[in-house]
Amino acid sequence: MFASWGTVAYRRRWIVIIAVLLLTVIGGAWGSGVSDRLTQGGYDDPGSQAAQVDKIIEDSIGKQGGDVVVLYTAPAGTTVDDPALAKKITDKLADLPKDDVSKVVSYWNTHLPALADASRTHGLATITLASTDQTKQSEQYAAIADKLAVDGVQTQIGGQAPLQKTITDKSMTDVEFAELVSLPLVLALLVVIFGSVVAALMPVLVGGLSILGALGVLRLISLGLDVNTFAVNVASLLGLGLAIDYGLFTVGRFREELAAGRDTAEAVRRTVATAGRTVAFSATLLVIALAGLMVFPLDFLKAVAYGGMSAVAIAAIVSLTLLPALLSVLGPRIDKLAVPWRRGKTANPEPRWLNRVAGTVMKRPALFVVPIVAVLLVLGAPFLNVKFGAADEKQLPPSDPGRQAIESITKAFPSTGNSVASIVVRGKTLSQADVGQFVSDAGKIAPDVHPVGAKGDVYVFNGNLPGDPLGDQAKDAVTALRALPHPAGTEVLVGGFTAKLADSTQSIFDRLPWMVAILVGATLLLMFLAFGSVLLPVKAVLMSALSLSATFGVLTFVFQEGHGAGWLDVTPQPMQVGVMVLIGALVFGLSTDYETFLLSRMVEARNKGLSTPEAVRTGLVRTGRMISAAALLLIVVTGAFGLSSIVIMRFIGVGMIVALVLDATVVRLMLVPAVLRLLGNAAWWAPGPLRRLQERVGIQESDELDEEPVREPELVH
Structure with a gap:
């Protein structure tokens, strides 16, 4: 199927290019209006007892407390009972637009003792906004925000509505800043990796279009469902990061096929049949991982799932349509505008340093497996003492x-x-x-x-x-x-x-087994259908679990226990269980993503007749550099998002960076090859009935390609 699509993309390249560009650009232009429809809520279980209490109170005696809380501090030498001060504050509050405000309760219009402190220097006013819809409340608060300050009186504004608006505004600004910072850095790194400006531009173009497409999908979703602010953040992060990764693998494979002497049509066909198939398979696994968030009742997690699934799916679609079509147009010109030190040279698909790593791991696999597993378990140990909290004003920096x-x-x-x-x-x-x-x-x-x-x-x-x-x-x-x-x-x-x-924490724990079942079950099934092995999927799940536990441990060590929190300008506090679940889905999905790219080349080599050690070595040296480069690029993207002033985004950024560093270095380059070397031929085993089932319904494409021996990499001892 993928090889056939590669042929279609080559023959209809201009139609594909024009269609994808139009759809993504128009979708992105329309989707830019999603920022006006975002919400900040959704962190609580709407079916919980606590949510029921809120509804009973609102239905019986009316909503308690205010959406906006204003603290007025009397000037030095006066108190809140000063008549002149009282008149200025009451006049200011009385002038608030009635269309936006339904009720104002203050010390000065009620003289309730509870609304003034013991020193009589602070007085409180609570403002209930006219709407109960969070999006409209944000608009109503914006309409009155500049009308609350009183001349000569220190005025501080708090409450849920101002907090939501601040987090939403900062989140959108931070997303724009992250994209502005990360794209030039990613482009520069791609130029170094590929040695060609033209080749480097391809993944960046795919990344930019993926973000536009994801915004269009999110706005479409927002017409019928609440979309949390962080859905856009996650969509931008994944859309940009994964599209660049997919583009990197696809362009890298295309250049490899050209270097092997194939013409453009055949190179595109083989690229889509191999790297394209792996991209589709990887994206499917990541979409399923994010879909696991849908089992939870929290609207926050559902909204993030919408954004993440949209971004990943569109990144894969653009990588499988626009990119092959562009490669068909460019052909050998993909290497144009080469950097000075790479002119006239062909990229070596088998770096010497990876040959050395492969040779060492193959000789002493146990010496790699035992210490690496031990280190990962030690890194994960702090998570045993995790405590869970909630999103509050500490999401903002102390200086806010x-x-x-x-x-x-x-x-x-x-x-x-x-x-x-x-x-x-x-x-x-x-x-x-x-x-x-x-x-x-x-x-x-x-x-x-x-x-x-x-x-x-x-x-x-x-x-x-x-x-x-x-x-x-x-x-x-x-x-x-x-x-x-x-x-x-x-x-x-x-x-x-x-x-x-x-209540929300308990609801997540109650449904967590379902999410784990979805993640593990989908990984085991799809990886078996792709690779025809029983042990490879099990090993992939265990490797991902190790990476995930280490990531959780480091996050607990920093964000809860406070080690290094000062460098990040965050306040140590209990972890948010919903965000931990989100990190779990992302890290598990990305771990499986890199596992797929690595195993696909190993299985490809094995199917060509190589022995287990040689197949493992071939897969490592052919993909190791690309996996490391892909992780580096994604680290740059997530690092830029980690610069956000919002703690949740900083938390996600740090978590992704830790996971990527561990996963793309010690896990994929050393632990996985060492484990496969220890398993030997058993790594590829499957019972006869399952093997026959996989051959009938599997998703292999190797039989569509010309059979030719894979050159074994020359070991450097």
Whole structure:
């Protein structure tokens, strides 16, 4: 199939080029408007008890708290009770547009003692926006943001709506900056790798078009579903990084075919049948890995899955359509504009240093397997002590005014912070005595339990949880509150920040086995169909698991335990379980990606009659340089995204860099060849019935190519 498509791409090259360019450019132009439709929510399980509490409270007594919280600090020598100060603030708040604001509650229009601190120097105003839709709330907050400051009064603005808008705006700016930084660096590295400007431009062109196409798909998705801001970040990262990797492997294989003396038509056909098939197979595995995120109820993970799957699929489609067509037009001109030190020279597909590595690994495989596995396990050890938290203002750097505002508000008014539990007691048989007894019992667990409101058979209370809202003490208090005895026919529901975190974390753990089953099952099945071996897929899963555990351990060591956190300008804090799951899908998918490129050449050599050691050595020396180069390019791309001021993107960037460094060096270049050498001929084994099944429905393409012996690499001892 792939070889046939290579022939079609060659013969219809101009039609393919024009069609792909039009679709991606038009899609990208339309998709640029997706930034106006992005949301920042989706980190909580919408079906959880905590989410149910929010809905009950909103339906019964109205939404509590404000979408925007403003802290006004009285000038030196005055207090919040100063008449002139009170008039200026009340006039300012009264002038807010009614179309954007539904309610304003402040110390100055209610004189509630809870809205002024003990020193009377700080007063609070909470603003409820007119809409409950997060996208519209962002627009409404933008309309009032410049109308909140009062002359001569220090004004700090916090709350969920400002935090969401700040993170969204910074995320979009950071994406543009990352693309601006990474593309020139990637192009320069490709020129060095290929030794030709024309060859280097091909993967960059594919990467840019893949981003445009992914934006178009994301905007289409946003018409019916919520799309989180980070879906665009992940789509840009994967679209650019993987398209460049796919382009690198494809162009590299095409130049290799030309160097072997084949004409352009045959070189394109063989390139698509080999590298193109591997690209399609690799992209399919990565799309399935990202699809595993769809089993979780969190809209954040689903949105990121949409973005990632779109980017990977489009990167593969552009690599399998536009790139072969462009190579058909260029032919030998792919090496035009060669750098001075490469003019007149042909790239060596078998670097001497890789020959040395291959020879050493083949001689002493056990001496590589044991220490490498031990080091990876040691790197993964910190993950055994992982703690899970949630996205809050610490996603922003310590110097950010929005984060500082929220921290100032929480310090002056602890009751507005994340330590508050919302408690709903409802039931038609409730008496005042029952309610009083419940409040007394709850107060022993959460100090300062007090009524917020009641309507019909619903009673709402707030209580302050003990300890850190992300800590075990607060989580245990939520569990204890939910377990309190209550009269027959009634129920007690507990919500709030800590409860949402606990519920969302549990929902992820409950569904995690399904994601693991999807990842492992798809890898085992597809790799068996591709390579016809039982052990190769199992080995691939184990190698990916090792890389993943080491990556998780390093992330825990840095982002939770704080080692080196100062260099990254991040605040050590518990890990976000949703982001860890995302990293898991990405790292597992990318690990399998490089495994596929490596094994495809080994199996190709094995099918040509080489012995196991020679097939392993051939695959390593033919792909090792490209895998290292691909990892380096992806590190540059993810490194640029890691410069983001948003902790989640910095977390993803660092995680990807760690995974790529480990995977493309010690794992693929040393551990995998050493394990295969130890397995010997058993590496290619499959039971007879499975072998016959694979031959009938497998996805091999080697039989479409001319059979010719593969030249064994000359070992350098």
